[in-house]
Amino acid sequence: MKPPQNKYRLCLPRLLLVGLAAAFLLVSEVRAWEVVNYQDRDYVTLASLADFYGFRHEVNDKHLWLRGGNFVIKGVANSRDLFINQIKFVLSYPILPKGRDHLVSRLDLCKLIDPVIRPHFIKDASPFTTVVVDPGHGGEDPGSKGVYGHEKEYTLRLARQLRVRLEGEGFKVVMTRDEDKYLSLPERMGIANRIENSIFISLHFNYGSKGISGIETFALSPDATRSPKERSRDPEQETLQGNQLDAENIALATAVHVSVIKKLRAVDRGIKRASWAVLKWSEKPAILFEGGFITDKEESRKIADVRHRERLASAITDAIVNFRDALTLR
Numbered sequence: 001m002k003p004p005q006n007k008y009r010l011c012l013p014r015l016l017l018v019g020l021a022a023a024f025l026l027v028s029e030v031r032a033w034e035v036v037n038y039q040d041r042d043y044v045t046l047a048s049l050a051d052f053y054g055f056r057h058e059v060n061d062k063h064l065w066l067r068g069g070n071f072v073i074k075g076v077a078n079s080r081d082l083f084i085n086q087i088k089f090v091l092s093y094p095i096l097p098k099g100r101d102h103l104v105s106r107l108d109l110c111k112l113i114d115p116v117i118r119p120h121f122i123k124d125a126s127p128f129t130t131v132v133v134d135p136g137h138g139g140e141d142p143g144s145k146g147v148y149g150h151e152k153e154y155t156l157r158l159a160r161q162l163r164v165r166l167e168g169e170g171f172k173v174v175m176t177r178d179e180d181k182y183l184s185l186p187e188r189m190g191i192a193n194r195i196e197n198s199i200f201i202s203l204h205f206n207y208g209s210k211g212i213s214g215i216e217t218f219a220l221s222p223d224a225t226r227s228p229k230e231r232s233r234d235p236e237q238e239t240l241q242g243n244q245l246d247a248e249n250i251a252l253a254t255a256v257h258v259s260v261i262k263k264l265r266a267v268d269r270g271i272k273r274a275s276w277a278v279l280k281w282s283e284k285p286a287i288l289f290e291g292g293f294i295t296d297k298e299e300s301r302k303i304a305d306v307r308h309r310e311r312l313a314s315a316i317t318d319a320i321v322n323f324r325d326a327l328t329l330r
């Protein structure tokens, strides 16, 4: 049972290969991704990607669609924005036009698209029983100043509401702080990383200029642990090193973001990548959730409303339950 070299080198860390080989076998014999190297980076043609997943593939000028199963994926040439079932994701690299086809970076395919479409294929994901909830800021660090109060107050209130909901679903909950006190980032992550079988959710509220509102969810940049210099020296290793939790991070970010956007009909500012300390230093699957702009008059009014925060807590809890179920669906 020797899998085709080409496909298996595409994205999965080597540790996963053996475990996944059997599951992939039927598909792999007839389908493979076509890899194109461009400017020292590996890309996959959209046509072969569509073929692999059994999706229909349509291109109309700069716009492209993949449709199949429960998914509609929409992208635009030369843009980093990708919509999966109308939820906005920001890719690491733009989609490139290539003749009548398009190229998607192998990194984005392996670290974003595939784990979102097939979270149950995240093979070595460890089951979790505890959720570490991190209310952003605190004490002498008030966070953003909103219309009705400071960020640190609302992150703590939401965290406490979320704790009740999660405990109701049978999770253990550890809070990095349960009072108005300052914690350095190493202190926060020291608390979080000590907890076995856990995931980590950092709660924040956003600030911005007038008229900006909506939800953003961040997962660690998939190549954050390597400098651009290192990456250019050894582009082939791009997806084989770095954060081993990339797939879980993006799947968790997607679960939470989608749940909140759909249930609260919130403005979708996208699932994004960042290299912030809480994401980079986490040894567990981690996301940073920005639950709205406290600088926006309308949104800050909602954030100050306990019922709105209950809905946020409920949507996040549903997502965590779904994420747990997705990982255990084998």
Ligand SMILES: [Zn+2]
Pocket (backbone or CB within 6 Å): 136, 137, 143, 144, 151, 204, 205
């Ligand atoms: Zn913040």
